[in-house]
Amino acid sequence: MRSYHGRCAIATLSQEFAVLPHGSQRMTVRTRFAPSPTGYLHIGGVRTALFNWLFTRRQGGQFLLRIDDTDAQRNVEEALAPILHGFRWLGLHWDEGPEIGGPHAPYYQSQRLKRYQEEVERLLKSGAAYYDYATADEIAAERLEAEREKRPFVYSRRYMAESADEQSRFEKEGRKRVVRLKMPREGTCVIQDHIRGRVEVQWAREQDHVVQRADGTCLYHLASVVDDFDFEITHVIRAEEHLPNTPRQVFIVQSLGYGLPQYAHVPYVAAPASKEKLSKRKLDKYLKMPDFRKLNEHGAAIAQAIGIGTSADTFNPVIVDFYEQVGYLPDAIVNYLVLLGWSLDDKTEFFSRQQMVDSFSLERVNSSPAAFDPKKLWAFQDHYMKGLPPKQKVAMMLPFLQRAKLVSSPPPCEVGPLLMRIVEAAGDRLKTAGDIIQYADFFFLDLPRYESDAVEKRLKAPGVAERLTRFRALLATVAPWTAAALEEAMNRFIAAEGIAIGDIIHAVRVAVTGKTVGPGMFDCLELLGKERVEGRLEEGVKMAGTA
């Protein structure tokens, strides 16, 4: 029997010294992110993609997108669209891949079947793979037996057919064949990983994995390795759940005579306050945590106001889309994500895209999983929102008002300047673009939506109706109608009444805006205009009177 010790020596050597595949002297760094078209972009996936992107930009290389659709899906284009959209939204541009093509097109595995077939044949010819005629049940039975005997399972190769005779014999029995890897059964596979260091596994623990199905289609591991070679990928930076798959890929790489890429297995993003992998399907569980629930509810309120669905399948803080729909800033998301598992030093927390590119390195990626923290994400969003010029806030927020049917499309021409004033008055209160709906709806409605709690608390109290009536009367004398003049009038009013400002202003706010919270009171009054303020105060008096 052939010894595979030699192989692993090669594995180690080629990784440490032959950094570049194909023996070329100066190959630029090339990385890839390989989504399968699932219809959504996972927050953990995008973090891995971000690391790839940053590393590549830093090295002046090319970042590509390859579509792992070997599992024959129907609507690849449809399921891919949200993913590509997410990449563009975040500003993670790919140099080659879907929609833009490139020298190695096509970048869809489903369109590269011929290449896989060629390589399967080479594997077969060299003896690194074999036809296997076992049924799934027969394999399962062997596995069960091994488990019963408490020994690690390795396939007996009972239905392995390496000669034409054996093949025809099995075929006469009516058996179907798959192609399996003939994995080494002694020696050690050594993986040099940029994040995890040296990882060793016994070849004997590896299975004879299937690389080609009975129908001739190939599986991920084979396709992935062939593509990485064809696309001249130099660095495979991927989630750590792929680490256990790496030996079989190393075996394929070496059997096919390719050079090994550099590997870097980044830890997965964990669920809030846990070490478990963040999963879209566990939303219910996360919603039991107050922080996560708040994040979700904030988004859901906006989604509801603009009439988009909130089913967990499409609207979910684990999916990147969520943040765009609610009106988060890509820079905030990216800055938050880059710090999830990577840091530059003990103090730098805000990075422009360029700074990120300039300072990123795989060596500083942490080797333990980092938990997704809604509060921290929120803090980054807060920070970037504060730095955004009002003009840009207006541009972001107008579409939300339109979708909420508060402003028509195209908007009346007075809306632009008004919205600018509102945004300025609201200041740091607007944390996401979608917040504009809650903070400004009353500017665009004939009458505010009166919140019952607010009415209860601030209007339905003894003396409020009379006080509002007297304050309303005073308004006739206010000129010019400015926040400053209004404040001055209010001060005169409380002095005359002998009350504190708190005894009147809350009632005015609720009467005029329908809520207890909002931008500066006097700004609201000014922007609303005298007529509407007077009308709403009357409305407030009515509600207060029915106490």
Added chain:
RNA sequence: GGCCCCAUCGUCUAGUGGACUAGGACACGGCCCUUUCACGGCCGCGACACGGGUUCGAAUCCCGUUGGGGUCACCA
């Protein structure tokens, strides 16, 4: 269960043998500012999982224990 990975405040992290009475950020608590809500300012709470080594000296290196996690497909 086998194999592999991981382990510093609640969370993200700094720390690569002495500058560590362990630093920063978010969160949290208190106070101040304040018409609300935000913002801002000040102060505070808070961690090296455990046990053995190695060393003059260990958060840092080694071993073990415990705990957590990933993965074990004719999915990707």
